[in-house]
Amino acid sequence: MPKTKSTDGAASARRIVIEPLTRVEGHGKVSILLDEQNRVSQARLHIVEFRGFERFIQGRPFWELPVLVQRLCGICPVSHHLCAAKAVDGIIGAEQLTPGAEKMRRLMHYGQMFQSHALHFFHLASPDLLFGFDAPAAQRNVIAVIGEHRELAVQGVMMRKFGQEIIKATAGKKVHGTGAVPGGINKNLSLEERDALLAEMDQMMEWAASAVALAKSYTLDNLERVADFGSFDSNHLSIIRADGAMDLYHGGLRAVTATGDTLIDHVDPCDYVEVIAEEVKPWSYMKFPFLKKLGPRDGWYRVGPLARVNTCDFIDTPEAEAARQEFMKLTDGKPNNVTMAYHWTRMIELLHSAEKIRELLHDGDLQSDDLIAPPGERLEEYVAMIEAPRGTLTHHYRVDENDQVTMANLIVSTTCNNEPMNRAVRKIADDHISGVPEITEGLLNHIEVGVRAYDPCLSCATHALGQMPLEVTLVDAAGETVDRRTRP
Amino acid sequence: MSAGRQFLDALAGRHSSGAPAVRRQTLMLGWGNDGRRDDGLGPALIRIFNRRPFPGLTVSSDYQLQVEDALEVARYRRVIFADAARSGPEPFSFQRLYPAASSLSFSSHSVTAGGLLALTRELFDHEPEAWLLGIRGYDFDRFESSLSAPAHGNLAVAADYIATALETGCFEERPLAPPPGASPTMPLIGLEGVR
16 A cells, blocks of 8 residues: 555554445445544545546447447436437537427436436435434435335335436437437437326426425525535536526536636537646546646536536526525525535426426427438537536547547546545545544445435446445555455 | 326235236346446347247346336236346356345445345335346456357356246246255355345
8 A cells, every 4th residue: 555645654544445335326435544543634535437438439430429428327328328419410510400309309318317316316315314424324225215204215216217218208218228319319209108208297396396395404404514514615517508597408618616706608518628627646547627727726626416506597497496596595696515405406406307398298399200400511520518417528529531430538427526526525534534533334424425415426337246245444554454344 | 196106006006996906927127238248148138038929928128227127026926137147157047036125225326136126025015026047247348249158158048948937937046056054166146135
């Protein structure tokens, strides 16, 4: 184990490793280095993220990208599918889709947002919120939620199912669909499909509104505890519609400071390299994006529901806008920097997505047969962005005259939240673990609660029977294992 | 009563009259990433049975098991889960599977088969007869959509075994459990819910 500056000469320093984190996507581990007084000297989130995909797709025909790139992830493939499709639209000069095609894609996107946010809140985060951060490990799962709050767990499943049915109706399959094609989409929404979804719509709206109320009351009832929990001032970034409205499908980049000052605004995604750069650190496979204007030290930013609510001027659906205004009252209209407020804002977006789905289902353009835009000027490079459930997703491609991909750069949401998640880990470790004589299971869960608020997706896109269990290891500075714990 | 409530009650085996719902016979659910070589063994098995239908058998494949699959599982009397196995017996193992609530503590947006059974039981008061088919694979690390040659062979043997079981209605564990007191020769790592 390499020595760090803080451990030099500290023979009794200890390192705590949480590996892998539970209820986050993919594999990650947290290491906390304690000195001889049990004070935290270093806390880091390490991500074991496979970065080979960008290389793998080089040489492939660019029109395969929407179907190919989504296989990066089984958790949010729709976001990759749509972002790649938008990039390919740009390459073939068909950026302006037909109304039917754009609305079908948007419906697919809101379906993805709806199911992802519902599942995270009701099944992954709810044990933390309902039972407390110190609850026994056996209680921190959805079965315990079912035992005490059955209706919430059922709602989570039913909302997830509803979102997946939208994806299936628009993309052809629930996972790894083929709906979005260069310049448009390959199917419209049949009246039968529309009516089946509309039959559930009122129930979904009711549950989404209840979820906002639940997240709000949880936050306000526990404000004293959650306000400072893993919280810190940060910049916030998202794409934004031309009029400043939240737009999860398309827009220009906006970033604001922790106090709401605008750093960049309406930057065309194709110009992102002018405003964003990525830093590499030796202890993590994941890159650290930052705003060039502020540099790597101060230019890091948060993405996702909290950032999107902080950056937008308004939400263009009435119920979500009312919820946003209530949320912003807490901070007098300034950005909210409370990490646990991710949950509240995630539910505001859940409601917004439900409203958008309802609006689209009543739009006759979804039954249009005019679904493919004619190609225009062929480009050799294009950048597309979309707001995935976890935050801003960037796909940047270059292609050659033989239509083969020569370069790909994907900046995924969780990569943008890399530095913020590390800050949250450090803050929680400082506040709750530093100086504590015995590190309990409940204390370690505090760290995971902070990371889970971001709903990170670390998926490596493979799985099989026989994967590693959760292991918590306590190792001293010399690399000797002091304690090892496996969760049930 | 809401549509959702009615749906849940029906799945839980209760019509509004209180009469038990009629459930379908057998669901075979194969999952995996067929863009990552042998991880695609589960979907590959489903493709075989798509071409070879059996009365009373419904097949479905997906990338990962998800919580909403509990809604589907709750509709059936018997469920066969099929996945690739990184370790364990060759050419395949076939084990009875039981609800494993504890495996849900590791769950994310995807769930284990045992965890899915636990969800089905807790949410819909139904516990189907469940089996876990683990087809041994060898190569999980490359982005290729073809199976390795030995995995392909294992798939063929496993498919024949399942076809025979469906024809005869005789489902038995493979490999057979060791006699009482004997040490198992191969630990079944990660088979949550297998007893």
